[in-house]
Amino acid sequence: MKVKNCLTSDIEDIMALYNAARDLQMQRKMVVWPFFEYSYLKKEIDESRQWKIVIDHIIACNWTITFEDKEIWGEKDKNDAIYIHRICTNPKLRGNRYIDEIVDWAKEYAKNLGKRFVRLDTLGNNTKLIQHYTSAGFSFLGMVKLTETNNLPAHYQNERNCCRFELDLQIRN
Template sequence: MEIKNCSLTDVAEILSLYEAARNLQIQREMVVWPSFENAFIENEIREERQWKIVDGSTIACNWAITFADREIWGNKDKNDAIYIHRICTNPNLRGNRYIDKIVAWAIAYAKQLGKRYVRLDTLGNNTKLIAHYTSAGFDFLGIVELTDTLTLPAHYQKEPKCCLFEIDLQNRNS
């Protein structure tokens, strides 16, 4: 199992994983991700912001990162964090705690880049995801109401309540 950047040949598989995630979100009556355009994913790949955990020849899990997230984090966004978005697990491999591997990778990557924080968010008051992310080492900072969502993907415009999570690398014991 290894973590590496996604490539342009992964786009169809990534979109398939997103479709499976949307189906699960609908089934669980959660906030549903929009359908993402190929060009959107391709751009993230070209910018080396799409990552994957590969098990053999299968993408077990993928996610995107950003280095700025002012619309969500407001004044806390000071070029000192990496932001994780759209964690998506292969439906045949759910339950393997890939979040732990992502967190370990993100901490090492953030340190390598001289960043202080690893951050992520999720929409709505999803108590299962709150427990999932805190069990992986994130501090739950609370729920904020987003006001500047026009440049964000569509699901942020439908659900303004956003849960914020953070790992502060300066205040971490390990």
């Protein structure tokens, strides 16, 4: 198992993972991710913000990061965190707790950048994801109502209730 930056050649596989995630989200009646354009994903890859866990040459899991997230984190966004978005697991490999690998990687990555926090969010009152993220060491900071969503992806436009999670790297996790 290895964490690597995604490559442009991974985009078709990433899109297939997103399609599978959308199917699962619809089946579970969750907030559904929009279709992400090839150019959108390529930009994230070109900026070294798309990551993957590879097992036997297969993308087991992927996610993207940002270094600011003011629309979701407001005044808490002080250039002191990395923000994880769109964690997506290969449907054939679900249940393997890749979140633990992502957390280990994110802690090291954030520390190397001099950041204090690793943060992520999820939309709606998804109790299973709240439990999943807290079991991986994140503190659940509660739900906030998003007000400024114009610059966020489409799924943030319809669902404004946002659960926020944080790992404080200055506290032993």
